[in-house]
Amino acid sequence: MKPYADRREAVLADMRARGGGIAIIPTAREAMRNSDADYPYRHDSYFYYLTGFIEPESVLVLVAGKTSQTILFCREKNLEREIWDGYRFGPEAAREKFGLDAAFPIDAMDTEVPKLMANAAAIFYALGSDARLDAQVQGWLNAVRGQARAGITAPAAVLDIRVLLNEMRLRKDPTEIDVMRRAAKISAVAHERAMRLSRPGMHEYEIEAELLHEFRRNGSQYPAYTSIVATGANSCVLHYRAGDAVLKDGDLVLIDAGCELDSYASDITRTYPANGKFSGPQKALYEIVLAAQAAAIAEIRPGKRFTDGHDAAVRVLAQGMLDTGLLDAKKVGSLDDVIAKGDFRQFYMHRTGHWLGMDVHDVGEYRDPVPEGEEKPWRTLEAGMALTVEPGIYVRPGEGVPEQFWNIGIRIEDDAVVTHDGCDILSEDAPKSVADIEAIMRQGK
Ligand code: GLY
Ligand code: MN
Numbered sequence: 001m002k003p004y005a006d007r008r009e010a011v012l013a014d015m016r017a018r019g020g021g022i023a024i025i026p027t028a029r030e031a032m033r034n035s036d037a038d039y040p041y042r043h044d045s046y047f048y049y050l051t052g053f054i055e056p057e058s059v060l061v062l063v064a065g066k067t068s069q070t071i072l073f074c075r076e077k078n079l080e081r082e083i084w085d086g087y088r089f090g091p092e093a094a095r096e097k098f099g100l101d102a103a104f105p106i107d108a109m110d111t112e113v114p115k116l117m118a119n120a121a122a123i124f125y126a127l128g129s130d131a132r133l134d135a136q137v138q139g140w141l142n143a144v145r146g147q148a149r150a151g152i153t154a155p156a157a158v159l160d161i162r163v164l165l166n167e168m169r170l171r172k173d174p175t176e177i178d179v180m181r182r183a184a185k186i187s188a189v190a191h192e193r194a195m196r197l198s199r200p201g202m203h204e205y206e207i208e209a210e211l212l213h214e215f216r217r218n219g220s221q222y223p224a225y226t227s228i229v230a231t232g233a234n235s236c237v238l239h240y241r242a243g244d245a246v247l248k249d250g251d252l253v254l255i256d257a258g259c260e261l262d263s264y265a266s267d268i269t270r271t272y273p274a275n276g277k278f279s280g281p282q283k284a285l286y287e288i289v290l291a292a293q294a295a296a297i298a299e300i301r302p303g304k305r306f307t308d309g310h311d312a313a314v315r316v317l318a319q320g321m322l323d324t325g326l327l328d329a330k331k332v333g334s335l336d337d338v339i340a341k342g343d344f345r346q347f348y349m350h351r352t353g354h355w356l357g358m359d360v361h362d363v364g365e366y367r368d369p370v371p372e373g374e375e376k377p378w379r380t381l382e383a384g385m386a387l388t389v390e391p392g393i394y395v396r397p398g399e400g401v402p403e404q405f406w407n408i409g410i411r412i413e414d415d416a417v418v419t420h421d422g423c424d425i426l427s428e429d430a431p432k433s434v435a436d437i438e439a440i441m442r443q444g445k
């Protein structure tokens with residue numbers, strides 16, 4: 001359990017650098033879906049990052065005081081419950097297996113945490129994300145304050161532990177990059193499968209089933225987010241989900257789907273013609289989005305800013321909008337005018353990427369921590385940072401919009417990890433060029 005122990009050491013060192021104290025990091029709660037049927041359980045990403053432990057009802061406590069302590073609170077062994085719900089470690093086995101200094105039953109927090117909090121300089125805790133635990137933390141804090149006349153000092157500050165952890169999570173270590181690479185490969189195969197099996201007449205949900213089949217048969221535990229399978233006009237609805245629309249000859253299919261593998265997300269979008277052959281207008285816009293993505297990817301390397309890729313993509317997209325007549329140069333002016341005034345947003349209204357990791361929209365500040373003058377500049381890329389690159393063009397019918405482009409929605413999304421001199425595209429196995437997509441779809445026929 002080395003990466004987890006190393007990460008706990010790093011957090012303890014950071015806490016110490018900030019004056020020391022006690023960190024409280026809970027996992028996620030189980031949630032009911034309807035009546036007594038529950039949602040599939042997913043542990044909290046911060047908690048998992050520091051423990052590798054996936055049982056619910058668990059809390060990690062780190063103490064950076066005169067000495068360091070790592071303590072796990074978790075469910076007790078319970079043979080009766082284990083008959084129904086399966087194996088649980090229990091504190092003793094969990095301590096041993098996951099390499100903590102100590103472990104207690106979760107119900108012991110009310111007695112143990114106030115003792116650990118006594119004389120701690122600060123509490124490192126994500127206030128506001130779990131109301132029940134917030135109330136417990138306040139109770140423990142008040143219990144410690146009540147011992148003032150016994151010479152015990154209570155923590156004087158509450159600091160958000162996420163500030164420390166977000167910085168760490170932003171830079172992926174080799175173990176993480178390896179899992180992300182495997183997750184992206186599974187998703188890429190799933191996208192290829194969807195292309196191969198698509199036919200006019202199929203429903204969006206049938207394509208979704210093919211994606212889920214490929215995710216699961218390769219060991220993915222869940223989709224990293226709800227899959228989008230959008231055909232025809234639905235491809236212009238950014239947060240559309242796979243519905244029951246039928247793939248029509250002549251329409252595009254936009255799929256934004258990625259699996260989660262061992263707690264890490266992948267996030268891939270591909271767009272292809274339902275009948276296997278791009279029409280002229282579809283191909284024209286597709287090539288623009290593809291060129292925009294290439295321009296953005298060329299901006300990913302150490303020293304570049306997070307937004308350089310977006311700015312490069314916008315230039316290519318906006319020029320393409322002018323070239324195709326989506327934007328009328330007589331009305332909107334030059335390329336620089338279109339960019340300065342933001343007219344391109346009619347057809348490209350989102351940003352070109354986000355951090356990717358355990359969460360699909362992963363944590364990590366998008367600004368550098370150190371201000372330059374008045375404001376913090378956009379984040380400087382460093383090796384190990386992972387991000388998506390996902391330009392698009394979405395054409396809703398409208399006055400002045402050339403009709404040949406109506407209802408064409410295209411996005412192309414890949415997953416990149418910054419390397420020492422550029423970036424690695426983890427999702428490159430998913431077919432992307434017009435020629436490759438058309439060839440794959442011919443094979444499927
Ligand atoms: N699938 C979510 C996103 O692309 O950001
Ligand atoms: Mn996506």
Ligand code: MN
Pocket residue numbers: 267354388390413
């Ligand atoms: Mn994305």
